[in-house]
Amino acid sequence: MEEFFGNVSRYPRYLISFSLGVFYNAIEPLLPLLKKPSTAIALISAVIAGFIGLTFTLQGMLGLS
DSSP states (O other): OHHHHHHHTHHHHHHHHHHHHHHHHHHGGGGGGGGSHHHHHHHHHHHHHHHHHHHHHHHHHHTOO
C-alpha cells in the first residue's frame, strides 16, 4: 500500500513538469520575434486578440452574459 501512495504522489510532479515543458516549447520559438519592436507589437496583439476571441467564444458557448 505504501508503494501505491508513493506512485500516486508522483503524478502532480509529472503534471507540473509536463505542463512547463509544453509551455516552454510553445514560447521558445517566439522569443526571437520579441527583439524587433514591429514584430513584438504584432505578436503581443495576436496573443491579446486570441485571448479575447477565446473569451467571447466561451461566453457564447456557456451562455454567460
